Amino acid sequence: MSSALRSLCLPSAVSVTRFTAGACLALAAAGASLPTWAAPAATVGSRMNERVLMMPTADGRDELQTTIFKPDGNGPFPVLIMNHGKDVGDTRRQKRDRFLHLSREFVKRGYAVVVPMRRGFAGSSGSYWDYGCNMSGNGQLQANDVQASIDFLQTQPWADSGRIVVAGQSYGGLATLALGTRKIDGVRGLINFSGGLRADGGSCQWQSALVQAFSDYGQRTAYPSLWFYGENDSYFNHELANRFLNAYTRNGANAQLVAYGRFKKDAHGMVGSRDGVKIWWPETERFLRKIGMPTEQVVAITEEAAMAPTDFAAVDDINAIPFLRDRGRAAYREYLARSAPKAFAISASGAWSWAEEGDDPVERVLAACQKNSREPCKLYAVDDAVVWAEQPGVGQSPALATAGPAAVSSPSAGGTESGSANRGR
DSSP: HHHHHHHHOOOSSSSEEEEEEHHHHHHHHHOOOOOOOOOOSSSEOOOTTTTTEEOOTTTTTTEEEEEOOOOOOOOOEEEEEEEEEOOOSGGGGGGOOOOOHHHHHHTTTTOOEEOOTTTTSSSSOOOOOTTTTTTHHHHHHHHHHHHHHHHHTTTTTTTEEEEEEEEEHHHHHHHHHHHHTSSOTEEEEEEEEEEOOOOOOSOOOOOHHHHHHHHHHHHHSSOEEEEETTTSSSSHHHHHHHHHHHHHHOOOOEEEEEEEOOOTTOOOGGSSSSSGHHHHHHHHHHHHHHTTTSSSSEEEOOOOOOOOOOOSSSSTOOOGGGOOHHHHHHHHHHHHHHHHHHEEETTTTOEEEEEEESSSSHHHHHHHHTTTSSSSEEEEEEEEEEESSTTTTTTOOOOGGGGOTOOOSSEEEEEOOOSSSOOOO
16 A cells, blocks of 8 residues: 555544545555455355354343354454444344345454344343433443453353454444453453434433533543544534544544545444445455554355346336235335345235345345235345246255245245234344
C-alpha cells in the first residue's frame, strides 16, 4: 500500500474517517497497491464447522445459546466474539444470530468466531431485563454475559485466549464498549458497529443518556476501538455518532470513527449484509494489524453451489408465477424492489414468503413459507433470477431448494391467500 493511502486509512488515537463505500478500494485501484497474500493453505466447508452449544453464565444459573464457527483442526485459533443487537418485541422470539458474512471474513483469516446469545435472548435461558434509561448500566449488564463468553474461552484448547477481539452491533456494540472498561487478559481491541440502545416512548431522553454512557465508558476504557456508523442509520446517525465519539474520547480514549455514507435502505444493518463487507473490512484489516492480530487469508471456504436460473419466465413477469393470487403477486412486486441477497418461495397450497439481507435468506424464506403451507415450499426466485421449473428437481438441486412441512419458522415476510402477512426482523 502506498504511503498516501496508508496515511488516509490508518487510525490515529482519536480519528474520524469519512468516505463513501469502497473509497479506499477505489484509491487502491487508482494506483496504490494493496497487499498480495499467498494462496490459502487450507479449506473449510461452507458451513465453517458451525456448532451450537449452551455456555454457562458467570453465576452458573443460566446458559447462553452460542454459535461457533472455526477452521478445521485443533487450533489454538485467534478469536472474534461478535455480540448481537435487540429486536423490537419479546427477546425470546429473537432468532439465533450467526453474522455469516462477518464470520466468513474472519474464518478465512484463521479465526474462530463466537456468537453468544445473551440471557433471555433466543435459545438462551434466563430472562432479559434492563435499567430503563440508565444506558451505562444497561451496557454493563449485557457485558456480564460477554465476559462469561471470554471466561469460557479461557478453558477451551481450540481458543487462543491471548488473542481476542470483541465486536458488537447495536445493543451488542454498546455491550462491547462497556466490556472495554474491564481489564481482561487476552483482549486486544474492540469493534463497534452502530452501537447504542434506543428507547422510544416514555420520558427517557435516550440520546443524552447514551452520550453519558459513552462518556463513562471512555473515561475507563482499557482498549483501542474502531467504530462504524452510516449516514442513513435509522437509529444513530452521524450527528449522534459524533456526539458519542466526542464524549468517549474527551479524556484520551483511543477510538476511530468510520462515518461512511448511505447504505441501502438503512445503514443500521450494514454488518449483517453481504454488501457491507466492502465497507467494514478494509478499515478492520488495518485496525487488526495495528493491535497485532492476523489479517492474512489462510483458509479457503468452499462455496455452496449456486441456484441455476431457469427459462421458466422473466424475473419481472409477475403473472407467470404459479399458485398465487392478488396478495401473493403484490408481495412479489415488493420483492422485486428489494436489494439482493434475497429469495422468494411459493407452494402449491398458495403459501408464499420472501426474505432479504442478513444470514442466509434462502434458508429463512423456505422456513417462513412452510409455516403457512400444507405442501412443501420451493424457491421461485433467488436475487434477480427465476430458479423455478415445472419439472420437480430441475433448477432446485441444492439441499435448501425445498422445505417440507416440518420446517421451522424464521422471520421474513410471508402468508397465504387466506392468511395475514407475517413480518419479523
